Amino acid sequence: MNPLVAPEAGHRGSRTALSVNLNKVALLRNTRHLGIPSVTKAARLVLEAGAQGLTVHPRPDERHIRAQDVRDLAELLKDWPQVEYNIEGNPFHNLMDVIREIRPHQATFVPDSVGQFTSDHGWTFPADLERLAPVVAETKALGVRVSLFMDPIPEMMRAAREVGADRVELYTEAYASAWGTPRQAAELARYRAAAEAALAAGLEINAGHDLNRDNLADFLREVPGVQEVSIGHALVADALELGYTETIRDYQRCIQRAFAPR
Ligand SMILES: CC(=O)[C@@H](O)[C@H](O)COP(=O)(O)O
């Protein structure tokens, strides 16, 4: 796939790209042998509704996204050359084989254990530096952008850049669980500081985990330079009630609201 760049996304006054994570569509599909709901049909619907990217996290246990889904989506995206394909996972488990075969636009490295319930932490430096360097270099040599899943710790950002990453994905669970509580402002300040440190280190910024229609605009308003948000769990839950088209439009309205003058 050709590297894809959204040159203006994520800077003040312009838009952040929405990448839809399809894990939970596959999770429901996998509870029967009927092929419904279809992951590729969901992909087509969210793209027709205006999503700018697709994200999948093919875990080693294939509890949701399977190897064949990753291939099917790559095939589908041949008809959508402007759409970014983001594949997440642990490069020390199954991810590198997937990246070598598919060569998506972006690989997001996540330090999950095999069988982990869901992602719950980012990489740690200097501990992870030595082992990450060769897989980052190999991935970039394949023409795939590398993003590292990171907790919002400003001191970690320079090392993320030194290891060769192009981007960091800020793990947003701590913000999401603080949203609407007295802790919200302090959490946002933490993410803002991490984003500023990432930008100063020459990194681009993605964000994700437990983002939703309530908490998204506040995050993007306060945290500078977010190029892309990947959203799955809440978005697919919303789609069960609203349908994919209305759901994607509503998330795009949240993003627009974040960048609108107050
Ligand atoms: C890296 C990240 O935050 C997401 O990929 C999240 O881990 C979703 O994975 P599950 O859908 O398996 O919970």
Ligand SMILES: NCC(=O)COP(=O)(O)O
């Ligand atoms: N990288 C985060 C992601 O893809 C989706 O996370 P979630 O919205 O399912 O929590």
